[in-house]
Amino acid sequence: MLEHSMLYPRMTAARRAVSLDGMWKFRLDEKSEGEAAGWVDGLPGMERIPVPASFQDFYTSKDVREYAGDLWYERELFIPGEWEGKKVFVRFGSATHRAQVYVNGVKVAEHEGGFLPFCADVTDVVRYNAVNRLVVKVNNELNVANIPCGTTVTLSNGKKMTKPYFDFFNYSGLHRSVHLVALPMESVFDLDLTYEIEGTNAWVSYRVATTGEHAVQLSLLDEEGRQAAYAEGKEGVLEVKDARLWQVRDAYLYRLVIQIVDEDEVLDEYVQEIGIRTVEVKGKDILINGKPVYLKGFGKHEDSDVVGRGFNIGVMKRDFELMKWIGANSFRTSHYPYSEEVYQMADREGFLIIDEVPAVGLFESMMNFMEASTGKTTAFFEKETTPALLAAHLMALEEMIVRDKNHPSVIMWSLLNEPETTSDAAVPYFKEVFDRARILDPQKRPRTFALVMNSLPGTCKCYPFSDVIALNRYYGWYVKGGYEIDDAMEAFRREMEAWKALELNRPFIFTEYGADTLVSEHKLPSVMWSQEYQEEYLCLTHAVFDSYDFIRGELIWNFADFQTTEGIMRVNGNKKGVFTRQRQPKSVAYLLRRRWKELPVDYKG
Secondary structure: OOOOOOOOOOOOOOOEEEEOOEEEEEEEEOOOOOOOOOHHHOOOOOOEEEEOOOOHHHOOOHHHHOOOOEEEEEEEEEEOHHHOOOEEEEEEOOOEOEEEEEEOOEEEEEEEOOOOOEEEEOOOOOOOOEEEEEEEEEEOOOOOOOOOOEEEEEOOOOOEEEEEOOOOOOOOEOOOOEEEEEEOOOOEEEEEEEEEEEOOEEEEEEEEEEOOOOEEEEEEEOOOOOEEEEEEOOEEEEEEOOOOOOEOOEOOOEEEEEEEEEOOEEEEEEEEEEOOOOEEEEOOEEEEOOEEOOEEEEEOOOOEOOOEOOOOHHHHHHHHHHHHHHOOOEEEOOOOOOOHHHHHHHHHHOOEEEEEOOOEOOOOOOOHHHHHHHOOOOOHHHOOOHHHHHHHHHHHHHHHHHHHOOOOOEEEEEEEEOOOOOOOOHHHHHHHHHHHHHHHOOOOOOEEEEEOOOOOOOOOOOHHHOOOEEEEOOEOOOEOOHHHHHHHHHHHHHHHHHHHHOOOOOOEEEEEOOOOEOOOOOOOOOOOEOHHHHHHHHHHHHHHHOOOOOEEEEEEEOOEOEOOOOEOOEOOOEOOOOEOOOOOEOHHHHHHHHHHHHOOOOOOO
């Protein structure tokens, strides 16, 4: 079990949660002198930076944008006197990619992994009714013993530089909200939910973990605040008559109120919004509440102007409105778990999420999107660092599933993106990851991973682990683009025929397909990078999708243009967006809108 609860911070009668978002002191540590110079007790200088946000794009210096190494944050904490006798935590939504936390000069936590929450227990370190100093040392270097994978090099001028094995910019810092949390000494720690539906009724099986032994009672309230079910005990079943189900793009959320009680006294109270729904893969169908669904949507990134990968509530709202406008019903959290507020929004809006652990870059290449299509192999899982990588991977997987398991929007776990799968060494690695996901998830959601271009029916040794086969394919872009596109589509169909011949009786989805497009480029006849070519590419690709009944989803790459490492393959970032980075439509958005609005939710079901 994880050391700290992954429940989202909420204010109730028994709990306090105070946002620490705002301007924090900030300092880069180019000489790695911070600890020796006593920065754990407070940072020199007066530089300030917003939290949450990536640090790279606020400044005009290349040395800041490309900085690799330690970076430090600081802010003051006032701890109210009435919090004495409670457990007090500082909760970080994430710190990319690793962090050490100090309060009043005392180290209170450290965490490896840049996309999931962690807590620092400061109960016995803080001074009450007084100002305390919170200092965080973050490090953004990449290696092959942690996910996402890459390397860090030292240039001839002595400056360090990260080289990702993935195609998005290595944004870093305190990307998500930080909260100061006060909990009762006896509190709700974790919650497991599973669902059964029969006719108009539903049964919600639950298991509540607490930090003590007092009684637990649960009330399920409908959207009007009426009690729909009640139960007592840490394990049990809530029977919901005439249940309103959580449906695709038609969400209904109940409020589950969990209380720890001592006779008439409420010791702790936690409130969780839940959606009653089931998820299952049966044959070629992906079933929500027993009914087939065809996935229409996007691979996305947490990426926007100025704040980089930092959570931006306004951008989130715009993204959901654009997804509704275009007729989408789903997205993949490529290539890492997103900020928790995104899942809460998807719960409310009825979107389906393929939730992806940050296992990207497990293919040793700066351009795996290109080199994998040539058949290159890298023996990635035969390194001496593989055991350490696996341990980090499993820890991130546990943190993700424990955090996200109660979101009705989450219907599938993606356990790796574009890994090396052609060597025998990959098989035991995959088995351990897939087995762990099944054990951790009480709802036993389908598991998948995204297959890179060289993971083919005759070469991939790991696709049998997947409940849903997820393909990243770029026939007509990385493979035979331009005037050769007809040959590309022939090659695409040959691959699909090879998959068909295996008779896997499983759903296939496309988790990536697309073509880079500059919004400024129009050309007749079309050429690659023009908006006309992007439309032609999609029409031909969709024709292939429509030709096979086992293809049950299309998540185009990408929702919006996003930042990458600079290079000759990228024009200030990846330009495969259906929308610009500023969230305005390219021509192809209207093509997709027409298609997705016409496709029924149970297409091919």
